[in-house]
Amino acid sequence: MSAFSLAVLASGRGSNLQALLDAIADGRLPARIVGVFSDKPACKALAIAGAAGLHAVAHRPRDYADRDAHDQALFDAVAAVQPDLIVCAGYLRIISERTVRRFESRMINIHPSLLPRHPGLDTHARVLAAGETEHGASVHAVIPALDAGPVLAQARIPVLAGDTPEALAERLLPREHALLVASVALLATGRARLGAAGFEFDGHPLAAPLQLGADNHLRPEPGHA
């Protein structure tokens, strides 16, 4: 089979994994998932993978001497399926520099903030604490520095009066799913490419993140076409 192949990493609920599966099933995403990999054997994402009949592998960090040894084991399993792209979709562990370099230009992550604002955890609460009027999600290349790689695409939502971190997270989640599917589709079709200097879109270096429209399509920001 020659379709663009994805290895998905996840640690928790797996709703982004499910969104990828749904998009593949209904023809919106020309790709196939060749494996799901986790640090948490009991997580829901692995159950979703199992139910879908996917190759699923989990390695617990506590069974390894250190981060490097755990990454080595988990990512040897990833390398074995020879993915075209590794998608961190709610993989909640920092990946060692050695492993990031091993898969340089082949690994993306979805992060629930408008990067470069709010790398790291608790993004919804931090957006509210900062009094911001806009929140969102970003799909970015994984580099050794946390949540700091070039950003391919973003989805934006307004912060509403009375929002709680939970309400914001719930409103953002379906936009995250659409963002991830549209981003992976651009990479699968070759419209977007990740190289050493960052992303290219339609053959040109991407100057600013693509933006997700209400129609779930990604477009350049006005002024950056």
Ligand code: GRF
């Ligand atoms: C998402 O909010 C994602 O952006 C973040 O972790 C969450 C994972 O959700 N990195 P799920 O496991 O895909 O449901």
